[in-house]
Amino acid sequence: GAVVSQHPSWVICKSGTSVKIECRSLDFQATTMFWYRQFPKQSLMLMATSNEGSKATYEQGVEKDKFLINHASLTLSTLTVTSAHPEDSSFYICSASSNSVIGYGYTFGSGTRLTVV
Amino acid sequence: KQEVTQIPAALSVPEGENLVLNCSFTDSAIYNLQWFRQDPGKGLTSLLLIQSSQREQTSGRLNASLDKSSGRSTLYIAASQPGDSATYLCAVNDNYGQNFVFGPGTRLSVLP
Numbered sequence: 106g107a108v109v110s111q112h113p114s115w116v117i118c119k120s121g122t123s124v125k126i127e128c129r130s131l132d133f134q135a136t137t138m139f140w141y142r143q144f145p146k147q148s149l150m151l152m153a154t155s156n157e158g159s160k161a162t163y164e165q166g167v168e169k170d171k172f173l174i175n176h177a178s179l180t181l182s183t184l185t186v187t188s189a190h191p192e193d194s195s196f197y198i199c200s201a202s203s204n205s206v207i208g209y210g211y212t213f214g215s216g217t218r219l220t221v222v
Numbered sequence: 223k224q225e226v227t228q229i230p231a232a233l234s235v236p237e238g239e240n241l242v243l244n245c246s247f248t249d250s251a252i253y254n255l256q257w258f259r260q261d262p263g264k265g266l267t268s269l270l271l272i273q274s275s276q277r278e279q280t281s282g283r284l285n286a287s288l289d290k291s292s293g294r295s296t297l298y299i300a301a302s303q304p305g306d307s308a309t310y311l312c313a314v315n316d317n318y319g320q321n322f323v324f325g326p327g328t329r330l331s332v333l334p
Contacts, residue, residue, distance in 0.1 A: 111265070139321045148311065148324045198265055200322070213258075215265035 108132055109201050111214025118189055118221055126184045126217045128199035134179035135201035140172075143196040152197075155182055189221040224249045226325035228312055234331040235302055243297040243328045245312030250293050256322065257286050257297050258311040266311065270297070302332045 108131040118124050128138060137156050141149040153169075155161040155176035163169045171193075173185040182201075186193055198216040225248045235241055245255070254273045258266040270279045270286040272295070278287040285298040299306060309329045313322035 141324075148326045149313075149322075150324075151321045154321060196263075213266045213268070218263060 109135075109199065109212045109214045111199055111217060113217055114215060115218040116220070118219070120190055120221055121188055123185055123187045124189055124219060126186075126197055126199075126219075128182045128184070128201065128214050130180045130201045130212075133201075135182070136179065137202050138176055138182040139200040139202075140174060140182075140184050141198045141200065143198065149198065152184075186219065189219070191221045194219055194221045224252075224314060224316055224323045226312060226314055226323050228310075228325040228328050230328060231326065232329040232331075234333065236333050237302060237304060239302050239332075240298070240300050241302055241330075243299070243310050243312075243330070245295040245297070245325055247293045247295075247314045247323075249316065250290050252290060252314045252316055255286075255288055255295050255312065255314045257284075257295075258313065260309045260311055260327070262309075269310075299330075302330075304332045304334045306330060306332050 110129045110131055112127045116124055139154050140152045142152050143149045151164050152167045153161045153163045153174050155174045157176050157179050161174035171187055176182040196216050196218050199214040201212055227246045229244045252274055256271045257269040259269055260266050269284055270281055272279050272286055272288045274290055283300040288295045307330055309327040311327045312325040315322050
């Protein structure tokens with residue numbers, strides 16, 4: 106149980122375009138989803154926290170107008186990288202938690218490798 | 223602010239050796255601690271989750287211990303195999319429902 110599906114697993118896009126990444130909880134309702142970013146040879150850093158039905162909370166230094174997060178349902182959160190630039194190339198990974206699923210820990214998606222050319 | 227460190231940053235061992243990876247965190251008021259494995263260019267695989275009330279968890283050749291009061295956790299890998307080669311991440315969760323703070327990872331290479 107407690108599976109999180111993240112799609113796509115990798116994407117290449119041109120500079121200036123937008124890319125959407127989806128994160129779905131398959132067998133539980135995720136009241137909170139977290140989005141992380143990992144640059145090469147660095148650890149994962151939290152970008153934002155989203156609760157279903159409310160605006161996301163962004164970490165310091167993360168541009169909320171550039172990284173649009175939508176958590177419209179208890180099973181789906183999306184991260185849209187708008188007007189992507191090469192410096193946005195990174196590994197993005199989501200994590201979901203649920204107040205009703207004690208002991209599941211915080212399940213992570215498989216990640217999305219974004220390359221902006 | 224919670225900070226997580228991992229030692230060593232990289233480790234190379236011959237196949238069959240037992241090894242220990244170390245994780246330290248600055249704030250002992252954690253809810254749980256989780257060890258992950260990350261293969262190059264891949265996502266995270268959860269290895270072991272230790273709740274704050276527990277002292278250790280075991281899964282196969284892996285054993286993780288937690289000493290919350292001293293802010294330390296260790297991941298013990300027995301009889302290492304080349305397939306164990308990966309980066310191992312330690313992450314702590316400060317409050318239920320909140321995000322993880324990750325360590326920088328230990329890059330393990332097991333040589334055949």
